[in-house]
Amino acid sequence: MYNEKVVDYFMNPRNSGKMENANAIGEVGNPVCGDVMKIYLKVNDDHVIEDIKFETFGCAAAIATSSMVTVMAKGKTLQEALRINNKDVTAELGGLPPQKQHCSLLAQEGIEKAIVDYFARRGEELPEGLLFPSTAVKCGRNCCGDKAKKIEEEPFISDNHRATE
Amino acid sequence: MYNEKVVDYFMNPRNSGKMENANAIGEVGNPVCGDVMKIYLKVNDDHVIEDIKFETFGCAAAIATSSMVTVMAKGKTLQEALRINNKDVTAELGGLPPQKQHCSLLAQEGIEKAIVDYFARRGEELPEGLLFPSTAVKCGRNCCGDKAKKIEEEPFISDNHRATE
Amino acid sequence: METRKVYLDNSATTKVDEKVLKAMLPYLTNLYGNPNSLHKWGREAHKGVDKAREQVSELINSSPNDIIFTGSGTEADNLAIKGTAFALKDKGKHIITSAIEHHALLNSIKWLKKIGYDYTILPVDQYGLVDPKDLENAIRPDTILASIMFGNNEIGTIEPIAELGTICREHGVLFHSDAVQAAGHVKIDVEKLPIDMLSIAAHKMYGPKGVGALYVRRGIKLTPIIHGGGQEFGVRAGTENTSGIVGFGAAAELAAARLVNGEMENETRLRDKLINGLLERIPETQLTGHGSQRLPYHASFCVKYIEGEGMLLLMDAAGIAVSSGSACASGNLEPSHVLLACGLDHATAHGSVRLTLGHTTTEEDIDYVLEKFPPIVEKLRLMSPFYDKKNKN
Amino acid sequence: METRKVYLDNSATTKVDEKVLKAMLPYLTNLYGNPNSLHKWGREAHKGVDKAREQVSELINSSPNDIIFTGSGTEADNLAIKGTAFALKDKGKHIITSAIEHHALLNSIKWLKKIGYDYTILPVDQYGLVDPKDLENAIRPDTILASIMFGNNEIGTIEPIAELGTICREHGVLFHSDAVQAAGHVKIDVEKLPIDMLSIAAHKMYGPKGVGALYVRRGIKLTPIIHGGGQEFGVRAGTENTSGIVGFGAAAELAAARLVNGEMENETRLRDKLINGLLERIPETQLTGHGSQRLPYHASFCVKYIEGEGMLLLMDAAGIAVSSGSACASGNLEPSHVLLACGLDHATAHGSVRLTLGHTTTEEDIDYVLEKFPPIVEKLRLMSPFYDKKNKN
Ligand SMILES: Cc1ncc(COP(=O)(O)O)c(C=O)c1O
């Protein structure tokens, strides 16, 4: 199901764990959905991400994308980090199974949320020109919130592309 | 499906074929149903069946029961021959599969019809006291005539004891 | 020589090819995982099923994702018919089929009728052919599906599928074909043919019994007849018969190769030798089905004055496996609906016998049958009241 | 040691027993006839199926004629539910089942609802037990069927079948039980238990995948879900999966012997060692399902702060096959409906892991798992934002 690179990033995650001296934290996801990601940043005064760590509750894809996004963001400026698209993360991992694509969105959102937190902690406004791609884009994944609603009507219909009821 | 004795009577039928000097012939069955049996008798003046032959168009069970009934009737008086019940024929053969039970009725009917023919040819009334078991009994088998009627409504419903539609 | 064994009932089922068994065995031993499991055992099993899906799809030139594995050809037929009927119930409730379909088809539509659907059964000519004009005339505004078999199991006739499918397409009616007898024996290309759904079964092409498949053209949605887990794209639930599916894949690949390398031509030659030889040697016998538009391995006859079961059993005693559509042989009280639909009278239909060759049938096998069959017929005829009458007249 | 392979996913499927394969092989080679054929080949195949029907019936103490072979446990469930629903539609349209049934059951009744039926889903307690009083209260005048599983696949809980069936009988409601997980592992006697229909599957008892069976008490008529030829007493059409059925028979016979000779007790002992060992070694972990009223081979847990798929994959990397009812592992977006029905919150349910033993599981296997599993959990927990929070608080 997962390619070797995904498995590697899951089995040997880079930048996992807590960061004691973080100056920004972003937490996204929802335990109800089974995906929660926490991104810790240490940002210097030049707005460069000097250190980054993650903690993830979720499947192997969620862990691998978290790990990959930290690798990609490390050393980048906040502006650059915001340009890391969820598709880039997936591509860098060599692809994810269709039903796991949404995990990469979570990784992207985690970075964004942490950056928002960075400025909030400093009591600063968000700098003009900073682009937050995912908050601009409507959440594209099968949110578990949506699902939870649907559950009421059709609790047990499985996900598939061929059957109609 | 068939036991050894049935197979033997089918493979090596006793008394099969035409009889040139028959003085009674009974033909029963219907080619539409796939079962036709012709019984030839040579009856002497003491009403003893001196010789008997059969011709059958039908399945192995029909041939075996025809053959068996001729064996059982040979040398018997007409009165005795009429006492050969279809169950006796089946029993003598060691049993038949359920869906083939009706074949033994045909054999019994063949004998009866030939005996009727015997008296008809001689211009005689049927002697008092002669019992014709099967004509007295309503035809118990799944007659193909009945079936043919049912066909109109439900042409393809198979015969079974478990399914309901 | 009495001990020679000649299996000529390949329309009923075929012997599993040794290469097929070889492909299956790992899935009956070490590769025993459930393809739905995420661990190594599951992934291995999944890989086997995926490969088989490709092999089967290549046989009919479809995409692998258009193949739904089922538990039999019968189930594939049921899924096509009922799956469409339920999925399109708001569009219409009328289904068209032919008088010579397999019971899987006919009993499915009879049942659908009981729950509010309607059908038209098209007649066939004496050769068992459906007239495309009849199909066109039968289409109504509420027609959702037509199902006409590819090749008939009892009489071997191959239907004019391209024409029939084209008519359906023109009228926006889905077209299903039961190719359980044809697939693997004649070339079928679902890209070139206007077929929306196609039923096939492994055990008619030297694969194992208990596995079939339904090809479903992309975009067509079916209501499952077996609900449960999301297996087979959510259309057919149940843990996959991995060894059976893998065997089906191997059988499909071998069949595709036979179709390419011309093996079927030899089979057809042997079949024609059998047909001509029997028609010469056994008087008052007719070929049933079409003379040339027929399955390459299929020979079927009606032998006058006698009943099929007797022939079948005496042939069996001579080591030869054949079948019959007679009432007795089929376990029903009626002779084959296919033969009756071709206009044969009941008595003649009771004399039906079918000999279906396989890829291992030899010239000697055919010679043996040509030697053994005529005296068997003669023996039974000498016991028949009709044959007798005939001689007298 | 890293190369040790420990398969603890026997609830998903089991390895075909060598003796089972041995019984099957003739039906994949020389005994290839279609059991419906009258000739020698057919009769041989028929004999194999007959014998298997006896073997399977002996496992549950039924009459052989009460066994309908199907293509999976899922199909058996579908046949029981839909077959009854269609057969008794004039009597009533209400069906009762439980919240922890297999999708084969639940998706069948959901579909039936779409076509005019109605259902009640009974809740379960924290151990997954159905309360017989709830069943009694749910019965309405139009209730035709109740279906409560024998043993649950995800949490191992064994339901109070005797009580539940008795209530149904008192109210003239048919009672079906899905015993796909239980049959062959716990004693089931349909003569002693008030069960009208029982689903079982070969591949959960060391038989092949792709064959199941439905026990149907004499006198109960079902509408087929697969129509066609008259196979399986007219209730389930399709050429029989002879090798699979024969394998099922052999597997049933072996399972019956294991039940008698006490092998299950050893399995239970190993299971308890596993349960106790893991609960000791992994803090903040709970057993799911019932502590004692559970399938003898079944251990299932929720491990806090982490998600099941990760555990599954890391265990797999250590050579150990387990499963999980987490959303990710199941391919759905929801964690197991069974765990939620037991009252677990979503986050906890995502941490589910199931270890199911087999008859070849050894003491060493269990020791290996007890060694490997705790550090895997620890590794994942160290990556979890919740575990972290926990340590802070
Ligand atoms: C309780 C239960 N019912 C039904 C099934 C379905 O059986 P099968 O996998 O043979 O379709 C399973 C197995 O997955 C099961 O565990």
Ligand SMILES: Cc1ncc(COP(=O)(O)O)c(C=O)c1O
């Ligand atoms: C034309 C046709 N359709 C359907 C079937 C049913 O397939 P299966 O035997 O796999 O159920 C058969 C075979 O019996 C067949 O010949």
